[in-house]
Amino acid sequence: MSARPIDILHQTFGYPTFRPHQERIVEAAIGGRDVMAVMPTSAGKSICYQVPALALGGLSLVVSPLISLMSDQVMALRELGVPAACLNSSLGAHEREQLLGDMARGLLAIVYVAPERLDDPAFLDIVRSHGLSLLAVDEAHCISQWGNDFRPSYQRIRDFIEALPTRPPVMALTATATRQVREDIEGTLGLHDPLRVVASFDRPNLSFSVERPANRRAKDESLLAFVREREGKSGIVYCMSRRAVEDVCDMLRENGIAATRYHAGLPAEERERNQADFIYDRAPVMVATNAFGMGIDKSNVSYVAHYNLPLSLENYYQEAGRAGRDGTRAECLLLYSPGDVHTAEFLLSRTERTDLTPEQLQAMREADEQRLRQMVFYATTTDCLRSFILRYFGEEAPAYCGNCGNCLADYEEVDERTNALKVLSCVARVRQHALACGSPATSVGAGSIVDILRGSRAQRVLERGWDELSTYGIMADVPVPRIRALIDELVYREFLTRTQGDYPTLALAGRGVVFMKGDKPFIMRVAKGRPKAPRRERRSRGMAGEDMPDLTPEQAELFERLRALRTELAREQQVPPYLIFNNATLEDMCRKRPATREELLEVSGVGAKKAERYGEAFLQLIAQED
The missing domain is CATH 3.40.50.300 (P-loop containing nucleotide triphosphate hydrolases)
Structure with missing residues (x-):
């Protein structure tokens, strides 16, 4: 196998070209530079560290937070012929010793490791003795206190890096991170002048x-x-x-x-x-x-x-x-x-x-x-x-x-000023009523406001005297969902505040008071009906037609046969069907209809190992259709 990244991408992973940003990241890592990459799910983060790991040779580590994530990645790499393994708490003592032995003998190219395992002295000794070509930190947002899945064990990664005799290039990768989280990741990991890549978060599909x-x-x-x-x-x-x-x-x-x-x-x-x-x-x-x-x-x-x-x-x-x-x-x-x-x-x-x-x-x-x-x-x-x-x-x-x-x-713009004033007035009058009665509860939740506005005869409404308020029943003809949507919009525009906790309550905000004293409209977009292209209508072409609008009917029929073959082979090999070929690869196969091994290798997602293992079966099925 060539050490050129593009050849590794093609021969091992079966892709003819890199996706946006991948090549820059791969070249930076191979050149010894740190990387901070934020790329949405499906943008190909794993390729960004797997290709340089194979190009650099030696051992590369991938820090990952979940056992299932590691196992899935390792299974996929082994299907491609890449020597990979994972070290986490699911391994027994014998399995752990065998893995450490394989590392010491240089038999593994990529090892996925839980952050807690970095503290293992035996593991650290092997890494220090044999060197590390690359360290990738997947789900890097876990290192930040401002992230949505903070894990203190991730903050020990820097100690592990600093304990190595030679510092490898370090990559931090995540799918979602705000600017604050990205800066926290860089500082906590101690990245050195990293290449910063923030890919578009858009998923057009x-x-x-x-x-x-x-x-x-x-x-x-x-x-x-x-x-x-x-x-x-x-x-x-x-x-x-x-x-x-x-x-x-x-x-x-x-x-x-x-x-x-x-x-x-x-x-x-x-x-x-x-x-x-x-x-x-x-x-x-x-x-x-x-x-x-x-x-x-x-x-x-x-x-x-x-x-x-x-x-x-x-x-x-x-x-x-x-x-x-x-x-x-x-x-x-x-x-x-x-x-x-x-x-x-x-x-x-x-x-x-x-x-x-x-x-x-x-x-x-x-x-x-x-x-x-x-x-x-x-x-x-x-x-x-x-x-x-x-x-x-x-x-x-x-x-x-x-x-x-x-x-x-199909939306229409409606001036909801009158109804907005009714809601705001109701919230204000509930507070005034509570203060007059000496009640400690001066604000109530959205459900109670809806009950008052619609004139509910519920026991809590009558017991608290809310039926005596001037706003009682003034929106009796307005559906509950519409009042709820109006309350949400008032909170969104900060005319109302909503407290946190087990029983959130509403209160009039300063902007709401200003609005009540003025004469500005309250424009809301209100849906007139279902979407222009209802889901049932969009699906009328059938399963294959909807997901693969570019396929002809004949190609769509071939896709279903290829998918059935994939399921059969997956059952025989005891692997998930998508690890054989994903749907996008089957689609490309339907368009190109390869007749030879060489033509099959031109299909996106078909690498040398998979062509060797599964190619004959798929080529035979395609030949039957011609």
């Missing part, structure tokens, strides 16, 4: 949409319809709690959906079995908490649905980004209800981290509250969803993308 079901039943119906329309496709449904995972999985199964589940409360054996069923496409739908997915490099996930509100846009974009990793079109749906905000605030307030100091914990909770606030704004905005995400991460973006639920919706 992903479409985003938010739906706001009126209640739990409506949310279940929306999710069920969404999953049914994608029958046979691989998808993930994220839930906020273990209970929600159980309920949603049961609901899908009762309606004939082949779903499985994943959360920390399940026995380890069941989690592993369910994860395998999903990876091997035996169960196309995975219902899970956010504990699932970070270590799963499954490339053929066609959709990600969030049943509940994520805790931050970082979490959301990382989780949603697990769809369409192979570059094919994929969909990301968020089902939002205001009750999710209360649940999220409760979860954040109960966060316990024994590995943090009280000061660190308080700083983390304050940062978490701000991230949740931005997540709520995303869920309630009528602006372009893609633009909202990109601007959050500091990237300029057009106001219209034409490929998200908000851009495709």
Whole structure:
């Protein structure tokens, strides 16, 4: 194998050219320069350290936070013929000694290691004796106190680097990081004049949409319809709690959906079995908490649905980004209800981290509250969803993308000044009423405001005398979802404030007082109906046609046969189907229809090792179609 990066890329990984930014990063690492790279999921971060590791020779280390992430990467590299292994707490004493022995004998090119293992004296001795060609820190945001997944064990990486007799080039890579987090990563790791690469966060193949079901039943119906329309496709449904995972999985199964589940409360054996069923496409739908997915490099996930509100846009974009990793079109749906905000605030307030100091914990909770606030704004905005995400991460973006639920919706601009004044006035009068009665509770939650405005006869309304307020019943003819949306918009524009905690309450803000005294309009965009291209209509061409709009009908039929062959070979080899060839490779195969081994190697994603192992079977099937 040639040591030239482009040849390694082609011969080992089967790609004819580097993706944007990859070549610069690879050349910098080979040249001995540190790298700070922020690249969204599917941008090809692993290639950025795997290619230089093979070009430099010797041993390269990849620090990684999750066992499943390491195992998946190692499995994929071994399929390509690359000698790789991982060192983490899942290994027994014998396996650990064998791995250390292989390192000492120079039999491994890439070793994935958990940050906690860097403290192992035996491991450090071997690395110090044999040298290190490259050190890559994956999921580098874990090192920052300002990141969304801070892990103190990551902060010991610098001690490990400084203990080496010769410092190797150090790479820090992550999918999501704000400017503050990037600066923290560089300082904490002690990077030396790094090449800084911040790739576009845009994933053009992903479409985003938010739906706001009126209640739990409506949310279940929306999710069920969404999953049914994608029958046979691989998808993930994220839930906020273990209970929600159980309920949603049961609901899908009762309606004939082949779903499985994943959360920390399940026995380890069941989690592993369910994860395998999903990876091997035996169960196309995975219902899970956010504990699932970070270590799963499954490339053929066609959709990600969030049943509940994520805790931050970082979490959301990382989780949603697990769809369409192979570059094919994929969909990301968020089902939002205001009750999710209360649940999220409760979860954040109960966060316990024994590995943090009280000061660190308080700083983390304050940062978490701000991230949740931005997540709520995303869920309630009528602006372009893609633009909202990109601007959050500091990237300029057009106001219209034409490929998200908000851009495709038919909106009209409505002046809601009158209704906005009614809401603000109700919040103010509840406070005045409480003060007059000597009640310590001078503010109430959004649910109570809705009840008062709609003239509810609920016991709590009558007992507290809210039925005597001048705002009682003045919005009786306005649907609850519309009032809720108006309250969210008032909070977003900072006319109202919403407290954190188990029982969040609303209060009139200074900007709200100014608005009430003035005469400015309150313009809101209100959806007139369903999106311009409803999901059912977009799917009318069938599964292959929707995901592969550039394929002819004949090519789409060949794709299905190739996919069936891939499944058969995966079962025989006992590997996930996407590790043989991903969907994008099968698509390219359908377009190029290779007839020889040489032509097969020109297909994107087909390297020498895979061509040797699987090429004959795929070439025979293609020949049968000609």
